[in-house]
Amino acid sequence: MAQRLIIAGGGLSGVLTALAFADRPDVSVTLLEAGERLGGAHTWSFYATDLDAPGTRLVDPLVAHSWPGYDVRFRGLSRTLSTPYRSITAQSLDRAARQRLGERVRLGTSVTGLDAGGATLGDGTRVEGEAVIDARGPTRLAGLALRHQVFLGQEVRLAAPHGLTRPTIMDATVEQLDGYRFVYLLPFTADTLLVEDTYYTDQPALDRATVAARIAGYAAGRGWRVTEVIREEAGSLPLVLGGDARALWVDAAPDGGAVPIGLRAGLFHPVTSYSLPVAVETALMLGAMPGPVTTARVSERVGDLVRRHVARTAYERLLNRMLFLAGRPEDRHLVLERFHRLPQPLIERFYAGRMRRSDRLRVLLGKPPVPVAGALRALPERSAG
Ligand SMILES: Cc1cc2nc3c(=O)[nH]c(=O)nc-3n(C[C@H](O)[C@H](O)[C@H](O)COP(=O)(O)OP(=O)(O)OC[C@H]3O[C@@H](n4cnc5c(N)ncnc54)[C@H](O)[C@@H]3O)c2cc1C
Known part of the structure; x- marks a missing residue:
C-alpha cells in the first residue's frame, strides 16, 4: 500500500x-x-x-x-546583466x-x-x-539573529506603455530612507508592471500608506500615469546575521x-x-x-x-553583518553598488548560493565601502547578538 x-x-x-x-x-x-x-x-x-x-x-x-536579462541602477552605476x-x-x-x-x-x-x-x-x-x-x-x-527586508509591491496599469523590456532588480537611485532602499520593477505587459518599494531595515514593520505614497511618487517621477492598482503584495522577510x-x-x-x-x-x-x-x-x-x-x-x-x-551560508551572514553592523544605514547602498560592479558569473553564483572561495575573497578585496574598524567588529558571528 x-x-x-x-x-x-x-x-x-x-x-x-x-x-x-x-x-x-x-x-x-x-x-x-x-x-x-x-x-x-x-x-x-x-x-x-x-x-x-x-x-x-x-x-x-x-x-x-x-x-533575457535585467538592469540594476545605483547613483554611480547603471548596468544590464544578461542573466535570464x-x-x-x-x-x-x-x-x-x-x-x-x-x-x-x-x-x-x-x-x-x-x-x-x-x-x-x-x-x-x-x-x-x-x-x-x-x-x-x-x-x-x-x-537566528535577524534584520528585515520590508516591502510593498503594487501591480499597476498605466495610461501609456512604460517602455521597459526587462526587470529592474534594484533601482537604488531613489532617496535612501530607513536603511537600504530600492525599487524593484517587473514589466508584465506593455502597460502593466509590478512596482515594489523595498527597505533593508532594522525593524520589521511596514508603514503601508507611506510606502504606497512613495510608489505613486516614483511612478510620477518616471512619467508614468497609473490608471489602476490591480493588486498589492507585501512582505517583511528575514535577513540572517547570525545562526x-x-x-x-x-x-x-x-x-x-x-x-x-x-x-x-x-x-x-x-x-x-x-x-x-x-x-x-x-x-x-x-x-x-x-x-x-x-x-x-x-x-x-x-x-x-x-x-x-x-x-x-556562513559567508552570506557575514555580508549581512557588514551591511547592517559595520557602517551607517544611509551608506548601505554603497555596499550593494560595489557588489554589482563584480563579474556577472560571480553575481550569478552569489544569488544561486554557490559562491566559490575565490568569489568570497574577490567580494572583500579592495577598499571596503564600510569603515574598517566597523568591519572588524562585525566579523565574528556572535557580534550579531
Ligand atoms: C510578497 C512576497 C514576495 C516574495 N518574492 C520572492 C521571490 O521573488 N523569490 C523568492 O525566492 N522568494 C520570494 N519571497 C520569499 C519566500 O520565497 C516566500 O515567502 C515563499 O513563499 C516562502 O515559501 P513557504 O512555502 O515557506 O511559505 P508560503 O509560500 O508562505 O506558504 C505557506 C502556505 O501555508 C498556508 N497556511 C498557513 N497556515 C495554514 C494552516 N493553518 N493550514 C493550512 N494552510 C496554511 C498559507 O496559506 C500558504 O499558502 C517572497 C515573499 C513574499 C512575502
Whole structure:
C-alpha cells in the first residue's frame, strides 16, 4: 500500500514538494491549504542560473514570465546583466499545480494541529499519514539573529506603455530612507508592471500608506500615469546575521512533530530572503528519497539539509553583518553598488548560493565601502547578538 504523505501549506515549498512526489506510485500525497487557491498573493522570481536541469524541469511549468536579462541602477552605476530572469505568479502556480495534482489538493482546509502521524483540521476531523510535512510558511526562526527586508509591491496599469523590456532588480537611485532602499520593477505587459518599494531595515514593520505614497511618487517621477492598482503584495522577510543550526532545528522540529520545510525551517538565502532555489533543492531531495517515506526519515533528510544550509551560508551572514553592523544605514547602498560592479558569473553564483572561495575573497578585496574598524567588529558571528 502507498505511504500517505500529508503536506500542510500549499505555498511555494509545499507545492514544489507535492509536485516532486506527484509521479511516485508508492506515495500518495495530500496537500492541505487554508486559502481558496494555492500560493496566496505572491510573485516569486528567480535567476535562471539559480537552478540546475532537474530544478528547471520542476519549476518550468509554473513560470508565467521570462526575460533575457535585467538592469540594476545605483547613483554611480547603471548596468544590464544578461542573466535570464523568471517569475511565477500566484495564478500560474495555482493553475499549473492544481492541473498536475488534481484531487490531491484540498483547498479551504485549515490545519489546526500537526504531529508526526497526521493533521487535525479546523472542523475537528483528522487526516492520518505515515509522513507529515509542515510547509505553513514563516515562523519565529529561533537561533537566528535577524534584520528585515520590508516591502510593498503594487501591480499597476498605466495610461501609456512604460517602455521597459526587462526587470529592474534594484533601482537604488531613489532617496535612501530607513536603511537600504530600492525599487524593484517587473514589466508584465506593455502597460502593466509590478512596482515594489523595498527597505533593508532594522525593524520589521511596514508603514503601508507611506510606502504606497512613495510608489505613486516614483511612478510620477518616471512619467508614468497609473490608471489602476490591480493588486498589492507585501512582505517583511528575514535577513540572517547570525545562526545556530541546532537551536533553529530543535525549535522548528520538536520531537513527535511534523517536519518543517520552507521559510519556517530557515531554508532561504540570508541576504535576499529568496527561498525558491533551496525550496527546489528540498523538493527534489525528498522526491528522490527511497521508500518508505515516513516522518522520521523525512526529518533526518531535512534536518541534514538545514544544518548544511546554515553551514554553507556562513559567508552570506557575514555580508549581512557588514551591511547592517559595520557602517551607517544611509551608506548601505554603497555596499550593494560595489557588489554589482563584480563579474556577472560571480553575481550569478552569489544569488544561486554557490559562491566559490575565490568569489568570497574577490567580494572583500579592495577598499571596503564600510569603515574598517566597523568591519572588524562585525566579523565574528556572535557580534550579531
Ligand atoms: C510578497 C512576497 C514576495 C516574495 N518574492 C520572492 C521571490 O521573488 N523569490 C523568492 O525566492 N522568494 C520570494 N519571497 C520569499 C519566500 O520565497 C516566500 O515567502 C515563499 O513563499 C516562502 O515559501 P513557504 O512555502 O515557506 O511559505 P508560503 O509560500 O508562505 O506558504 C505557506 C502556505 O501555508 C498556508 N497556511 C498557513 N497556515 C495554514 C494552516 N493553518 N493550514 C493550512 N494552510 C496554511 C498559507 O496559506 C500558504 O499558502 C517572497 C515573499 C513574499 C512575502
